[in-house]
Amino acid sequence: MRSKLNQYNQKRNFTRTLEPEGITEMPQEGLRFVVQHHLARRDHYDLRLEWDGAMLSWAVPKGPSYNTRDKRLAVQVEDHPLEYRHFEGTIPKGEYGGGVVMLWDEGFWEPYVDVDGGLHEGMLKFVLKGRRLKGRWALVRMKGKAGDKKDNWLLLKEKDDYVQTADGISQFITSIRTGRTMTEIEEGEEEKFTRNPFSSTEVQLAKLVRHLPEGEGWLYELKYDGYRIVAYLEGHRVRLMTRNGHDYTERFQDVASSLADWAEGRAMILDGEMAITDPEGKTDFQALQNYLKNPRTKNLTYILFDLLALDGADLRGHPLIHRKETLAALLENAPPNLHYSRHVRGKGEESFRAACEAGMEGIIGKKADALYSGTRNGDWIKLKCDQRQEFIIVGYTLSQKRISGISSLLLGIYEGRELVYAGRAGTGLKESDMEELEEKFKDIRRSSAPFKPAPKPRANERITWVEPELVVEVKFADWTEENLLRQASFKGLRADKNPREIRRERADEEKDDGELQLQPPAPERKSLMKINTNSMIIEGIKISSPDKVIFTDPEITKVDMIRYYAKVAERMLPYVSRRILSIVRCPKGVAQTCFYKKHPGPGSQGVVTIPILTSDGTTEDYFYIENPSGLIAEAQMGTLEFHIWGSRVDELEKPDLMVFDLDPDEGMELGTVRQGVRDLKTILAELSLNSYLKTSGGKGYHVVVPLKPAVSWGVFHDFAQGVAQVMEQKWPDRYTSNVRKAKRTNRIFIDWIRNGRGATSIAPYSLRARRGAKVSMPITWEELDTVAPDGVDMAEALRRIQDSDPWEGFFRNQQRLQ
Template sequence: MKQAVIETRLDSYRAKRDFSRTPEPAGQGAVRPAKRLRFVVQKHAARRLHYDLRLELDGVLLSWAVAKGPSFDPAERRLAVRTEDHPLDYGDFEGKIPEGQYGAGAVMIWDRGYWRPEGDPRIMLEHGKLRFTLDGVRLKGGWALVQMTRRSGARGRDWLLIKRRDAWAAPGEGAALLQTLTTSVASGRTVEEIAAGQRPAPRRDGVTRSCRNAERMADEIKRTASAAAGAGSSGRAAQAQVLGVAITHPDRALWPDDGRGQPISKLDLARYLEAVGPWMLRHVQGRPCALVRVPNGVLAPPRFLQRHPGRGAPAQITRVAVTGGGPPCFQLDRLDALAAAAQLAAVEFHPWNCRPFQPEVPGRVVIDLDPGDGLPFESVVKAALAVKDRLEGAGLVPYCKTTGGQGLHVVAPLADEKGKTTWAMAKSFARRLCQALAADAPQAYVLSASLDQRQGRIFLDYLRNDWAATAVAPLSPRARPFAPVSFPLAWNQVRADLEPQAWTLRTAATALVSTAAWADYLDAERPLSDALHRLT
């Protein structure tokens, strides 16, 4: 859009503000449009607390004031009042607007990232129904803005912000989730700390992200991957920061050898998780998660699996209660939670296979292919392709990843059937599928974990499809020599010459930039009830 048109669209914004008094940008920073459309949500403690949703389009930020903030619950329709267009550099603004100025109060960057309209956004806006997908730190998946119609038939400034039903929806938990996410994704401060003039904690170069510079996923991964891929250096400070989290003993070697003769330090782990976090979080967020911790490194005791946070657990990690009582579980809902896990020397991440924020509902079918000793990896590849065929025959959409060991995981995302899908159904489906495979090729497959029975065969592990059962997360490192990583694969990579150890903590972040594997995962959810009927 021509600059003159943009300037005209910003007239209302500028007329309301005295830029000699307010720290807000005047919109003269010549911020260039990004390759992808950006969005920001700013928590605004004005006369009435609200959240401002801003979507980049045609050189400005379209803006709505959402009175109660976005809700993850599709049943909750939040009033969103259209306000004046804002300049692109407002997406970076965090600070306090002084008394006597328009919108006086503290402004905090609550979320930011990229948005994708599902159609021509200008036509959708004209028709009063904008459907779009968000890919932010906190807000994910499908959303809609629907313009309200007055009794006269005219349409005004009032819209409704609605979360669409997908893997990122959290029925019944919208308000609760909003209340737990109270810090800035840019500075780590609360809105109260911003109002009090507290400065952001010092961070390492490159940790504080800029909305205009964050060509996030690919560009952000490229930026941080270089640090993640580099060998650990000596002489670091006694404490470093990643994503605002203090990393103590950053030089402590968690893996003694990365395969190149260099150790992998605690800080290297944190930087790796920073690099892959936006991708990884999609498959971890909203699910109870067990952590494998190695405080003294993978070769030294203690080494233990921890499901429940103890005293002093980092505040960035969510504590979530599940049915049946007992202590709360770990849950990693934010990028800085991954850095906090690194501070705990957590090197493996094993989330439940439930739907996000719905621990009672299965969210994916996982078949773990675990080869017996001496089997060539080509046998595992054949097994993965056989499982793929069975899942497709049942109407599901399968995906494959390495495990970081000698096996493969075949994963199929499940649709939310609103109470129709149970863990018993998921386990039954996985068991029947594996039984059928073993019946057709008993010389190749076994359903028993017994080492004697697995000799020369592949263990088809269907037991990960149950309440509280876990599977290692995509991109999780493993507590094994050379720090292998569970890496997402495209099916054309699943062939006899596949080398499962090719992806490590040193190489995975860079490799992630150039792969489209699992890109359509969230669009591939299918009903388990239909798959059960079709299973043959």
């Protein structure tokens, strides 16, 4: 590994010079560059670019220039070790390069051509992100003259926003690191910059509560969804540290550069949240995860809420309000990617409601006179709009539905020193997430569970256990009585968290005098909170016009309808989640115009958009939901009916839900319809297929067949048609497979058409946009003779979900088409 630095080593006597010995290093994240002012036999500047474990180096006699007309000679010299980017001092006279070396600039660089190809061809273009050198630059190799042994290039400034008419470097005569001049470096003077009073600290943590204290002694801020980062600034150096001590400076280069430019060498320590913000100012944790994988977005923001040290003074013993006032003044003219976290005094209830209404994560309350103790002592509190926290991955499952990937993550938390099982997260995982996790799992698999007792695998799934080293953020509906997560959804990896610190977040149980209770204790907690007579919050979704009448007989208001969906979500979502939706909206009630919708609108809340290739070869956006918030968000927009595809987005081209709708001719007796259901069940049983029954909320019944996703839509569609044709051939006077109404006289149409790609069927537990607020309700086969197709309304459905599930075992079926 030393071969590329042999020339560097051969030119130096390391017993006399303090320069680092040349050892090729493994490259780290981010490409560094440095410019060193070198006063040797000739005054010049050395440009060094990190590449392939060393520093490519050019000597630039006149230094770089921001003037595009200046063509500065740059002589390529031997590669230098990466460690050389830290060297500042004196090389003894008589040694190679003897003289004074100053760290004149440093930062990161990004090539926008292939580097190895550019070096070979003699054209290297790149962006510099330094303190003093910024923007687009180019190195161009000059044609060599006969006998010329030097490798001469030209350093050019390319046109961009940083171009100047002067060279733009003459005013910088001190070290970027130490603040010293060349003379002061030569004379060995100490650094000119003030040191911070400490180099690490435990961060102040917030305690989860259910009640907000009243009074002007509390400050309330938004709770942000990102990475907690403490920034240490000394001179022009910046360190961005996570809670568990990881240095993320290279991952957040743009913010580090802004901090260094803004601080102008001043020493300070800042506390804040690194986040990606959307156009409305909301923080998006998933977008931050994407940024860490591919840092191309420009809206990375460091949201600052505390100042721990300034100009060498430790401010942790000062009251919070004084620290914040000083921080606000410092940030008055800060770059746009440095944002001050504003607060309000008192008004905790209003702040919480406003945060939830805006779709934020929640709020943080802080005692105005609190010192910064670096503990979770109750001086800071938090109240969340929805339930989410970190968990440790302890394993993952793979069901028969997938031949590779991850079906669900098995999660754990620490109770004291003991790791315990906390449940599983089966939604929220995208293909890219699975690929990243599978790569991380390769080296941490283990043969047994990291705790006892271990959960048993479900039918037809395989569990792989892993070492408890990876932390993830998870959103969930609630905890069960068995202390397991309900409806947990993966949100992203948390590389900034220490697994040993992951505990179940429990809200304070006691209610003190003078406190305002905003949430009753779980599991009785209902996520409903009135704001005023015209709006309220359910599952974090603002509900407008809650008293609007949707059904008139019986009278059912908009909030009644939304509460219904909130209550049936646990039963309904397994059938609806991650399936493409078409919906029926009745924003003014069923007595007015309703409309059918299958494409997402601008600003759709709570839904996930997915591009799908249509039959004509074009791509159109469709949408699906993943959680109760998505269900409620749709209901808030006036959605009454939810119609689902027969496949999930995970296996879009392999359907797994076959539905037959028995549509009787007008005036047909109910007994005849029920006999049709029995005949269809018999045909399916002869094909060794289990089937399930539900009401349609209209004239007929629906017979539903769960299948493993194994065949294409064409095979699936043809099979469903074949079943209908068998019934038609066996009982031609009773049934028809022909969609034309003229063929239905005194017969039942066995509707198989909804089993094609792009077709939908009404979802289990969905309301129908018809008089009476009927529901498409799962029932048992034994109830066929006692429950009419329109025999379950909203009130009856709510009563029924208190009983056992009539479709128990639906998803444990292993039947498939060949």
